[in-house]
Amino acid sequence: MKKIFLWLPIFFLLFPSWIRADEEAVRYLDAIEKKYSGLKDYIADVNVHFDIETFKTPDMQAKLYFKAPDKMKVESRGVFFFPREGGYFNPALFKKEDFEIRVLEPVAEGKKDIKLKIVPKKKEKMGQEFILLIDRNDNLVREIHTSQFDGRETKAKIEYGRFGSFELPRYILLALDFPSVEPNERRGFGPFEQKSERVTGTIEITYTNYKVNTGLKDEIFTPK
Amino acid sequence: MKLFWFETYKTFSRWRTYISFLALASVVIVSEVVMKLSASEILFRMMKVFQKDFLISGNVLNGWFIASFIMNSLHIHIPFLITLVAGDMVSGEATSGTVRLLLIRPPSRSKIITAKYLTALCYTAGLVLFFAFLCLLLGLVLFGSGDLIVHHYGKFGFVLIPEAQIPLRMLLAFASAVWSMTVVASLAFLFSALAENSVGPIIGSMAVVIAFLVFGNLPLDFFRDLSPYLFTTYMNLWQLSFDIPIPWGSIGRSVIILGLHNIGLFLIALIIYRKKDIKS
Numbered sequence: 001m002k003k004i005f006l007w008l009p010i011f012f013l014l015f016p017s018w019i020r021a022d023e024e025a026v027r028y029l030d031a032i033e034k035k036y037s038g039l040k041d042y043i044a045d046v047n048v049h050f051d052i053e054t055f056k057t058p059d060m061q062a063k064l065y066f067k068a069p070d071k072m073k074v075e076s077r078g079v080f081f082f083p084r085e086g087g088y089f090n091p092a093l094f095k096k097e098d099f100e101i102r103v104l105e106p107v108a109e110g111k112k113d114i115k116l117k118i119v120p121k122k123k124e125k126m127g128q129e130f131i132l133l134i135d136r137n138d139n140l141v142r143e144i145h146t147s148q149f150d151g152r153e154t155k156a157k158i159e160y161g162r163f164g165s166f167e168l169p170r171y172i173l174l175a176l177d178f179p180s181v182e183p184n185e186r187r188g189f190g191p192f193e194q195k196s197e198r199v200t201g202t203i204e205i206t207y208t209n210y211k212v213n214t215g216l217k218d219e220i221f222t223p224k
Numbered sequence: 225m226k227l228f229w230f231e232t233y234k235t236f237s238r239w240r241t242y243i244s245f246l247a248l249a250s251v252v253i254v255s256e257v258v259m260k261l262s263a264s265e266i267l268f269r270m271m272k273v274f275q276k277d278f279l280i281s282g283n284v285l286n287g288w289f290i291a292s293f294i295m296n297s298l299h300i301h302i303p304f305l306i307t308l309v310a311g312d313m314v315s316g317e318a319t320s321g322t323v324r325l326l327l328i329r330p331p332s333r334s335k336i337i338t339a340k341y342l343t344a345l346c347y348t349a350g351l352v353l354f355f356a357f358l359c360l361l362l363g364l365v366l367f368g369s370g371d372l373i374v375h376h377y378g379k380f381g382f383v384l385i386p387e388a389q390i391p392l393r394m395l396l397a398f399a400s401a402v403w404s405m406t407v408v409a410s411l412a413f414l415f416s417a418l419a420e421n422s423v424g425p426i427i428g429s430m431a432v433v434i435a436f437l438v439f440g441n442l443p444l445d446f447f448r449d450l451s452p453y454l455f456t457t458y459m460n461l462w463q464l465s466f467d468i469p470i471p472w473g474s475i476g477r478s479v480i481i482l483g484l485h486n487i488g489l490f491l492i493a494l495i496i497y498r499k500k501d502i503k504s
Contacts, residue, residue: 054381056468079282
């Protein structure tokens, strides 16, 4: 009981600063959302290069269609694998209604980057955790680090180029670190089976030929 | 050459030769029609391991994929169908009582057995090619074309062969499959030369193939050390045609080892047949 009384003042002393930290974190994301509020849609040519030992494939090409707030589609002539996490740009991906957002490290004097930790509130996205590195000067997400409960980890480094009046990704380097077999999958002879190694590697995504705000219709995103 | 044509005519004029072709045709037709009807289920199972992390577009479930998927069963049922005919090539003459009549004719025993062996190889090639082309033809009609994804179930990885490269790779795969199956034919042929009836060679050859496959796949050090000495280890040769880059070294090694098996098994059959006592 005494311990509770000891902790209570500490809690009340720190609580306002936590709230402040959360508000500050949301402010950074709001700034990005505001910067891209004029971005209604875009089309881009995507080239995906896999540098993963277990993915033996030539570069894959496709056309990517995006419409705000969250419609996305890829169209390709051949088979196309496109990473779900960190592979494409959506300025409004992390909405404060759906995520708990807080500053991970206090902002250092003269430092332009800030790290935010983002945890989903929705049940279906539970188990995921994002860390964003934001460039405060240009209001750009430079890195997205995703970790999932089953050990999947991705780290996306994003380079931007100016296309029309928007700064949009021209190159994304995605580093993967995945378990090689699904965790609930049983194989072979159990006790004899050696523990499989993790799959690691990088995916390079290059964006070219952006067409911004062309007035994409919703029907384009309807699955056929 | 005349003897070879004579043997080929004899083999292909028997209705039981076509049992294998009919069996394969039914397997392929039923499998592909069912696969067409449950395409979404197959796609889900096949791509389950990737779908969480990747958005996948394009015709993954195409005719090329279906053909390679069905060809994966090659190790199990085609050897059995091959032994049905190859295991009867020599012993069939003893069972039907025509062996003495055959051997009193002018051609030598060596020529007769060589003609029979070449016929067994032709039958093997014909059966595998029939299977492969039926798989492909029906697959392309039902599922269309596209890039080929080669994925080993449960593993997080794949090989993607662009559509333009697939026909040549398939040709290499079919040729490799024919070459692998000739070893089964040679084994059944040797057993056929040893026996007086056809049941023994057929069951015997299958028993060897199954035992070798089991030994080769047991995850124990003893069997791992043993596997390079089992011909079944090299029978998945056709799968190497779908790797990037094509492992020519491994393919060449497998081709030579399987070829040496063919020569060895045939030479033993030849020696046995030449010394065979047909008077008793």
